[in-house]
Amino acid sequence: MVSIDVWNASVDFPIFDAKTRSLKKAVLGKVGGKIGTEQKVPIIEALHDITLSLKEGDRIGLVGHNGAGKSTLLRLLAGIYEPTRGSSRIVGKIAPVFDLGVGMDPEISGLENIMIRGLFLGMTRKQMEKRVDDIAEFTELGDYLQMPLRTYSTGMRVRLALGVVTSIDPEILLLDEGIGAVDAAFLSKARTRLVDLVKRSGMLVFASHQDDLLFELCNSALWMDEGQVKMQGSLREVLTAYKGRDPYEHLDKETLARLGQAPVLTTKTGEI
Structure with missing residues (x-):
């Protein structure tokens, strides 16, 4: 049974060579959080006092500016970052998908990169050999x-990476949004495979700014702000609080029913 438990976890990054405020701002923009000012060495408080418990079947979206x-939270859950304070426990095989291009070599062919990327994501060579034809199609x-990957356009690289990513069978899928450099028709096909991928995974944690993808893939959400959890709950509740409006209000009844959401009932003044 897969699970993720995080108890009062914080992640700090000391900056030993920060000589200017602009440098500190640049680093802050990369990892999030805020700068501690009381220490002699500047500290980036990327995550502060995170407590989180997820179980098999959870599909949680991470939202925030x-x-x-x-x-940073995704990397903590993947074991890339260790908590500076607090603790975490992950049970299950993790497939971290943060950068679609990680694990790919520009000097070798697309077919060879399919194998390398699959191995990077935790698949075996035999498993990837069975998937090559499907990915190629x-x-x-x-x-x-x-041909070598260096001859590919950005959109072609994204196609190849998406083909590999959506072919794996993860227990815990950690997904950071990285889609957008492909044409609309292909993106529609890729989203269908993403939905199937999520259905195959035991658990999903998905950081995204796109409401429609969150609607499609998630059933709950966590709102991050300055490295802290500001709110956690149903996807609709959290997105409404984060955006200041109901993000489902423009959807038709058929789409709401597919997403398992009831339409918001309103009455005009004077009506019963």
Whole structure:
């Protein structure tokens, strides 16, 4: 049974060579959180006092402005960052998908990169060999798969990476939004595979700014702000609080029913 438990966890980054305020701001923008000013060495408080408990079947979206700590939290859950204070326990095989291009070599072919990327995500060589034909068909790259990755456009690289990512069978899927450099028709096909990927995974933690993807993939949400959890609850409740409006209000009844959401009932003045 997969699970994630985090108890009062904080992640700090000391900056030993920060000589200017602009440098501290630059680093802050990368990891989120806020700068501690009482220490002689500047400290980036990227995450502060995070307590979180997730179980198999959970599909949670991370929302918040850029620099709020979403990506840092994903890296804590992946074991890339150790808590400076507090503790965490992860039970299950993790598939961290933070950067679609990580684990790919520009000097080798697309087909060879399919194998390398799959191994990076925790699959075995035999498992990837069984998936190569399906991935190749999905990417629609044809003969380009025989060519070095450095000859690919950005959109072609995203196609290849998405093909591999959506072919794996993760127990815990940690996903950081990285889609957008492909055409609309291919993105629609990729989203179908993403939905199938999430259904196969035991648990999903997904950092995203796109409401429609959150609607499609998640059933709950966590709002991050300055490295802290500001709110956790149902996806609709958290997005409404974060955005200051109901993000479901523009959806038709059929879409609301598919997402398991009831329409908000309103009455005009004077009506019963």
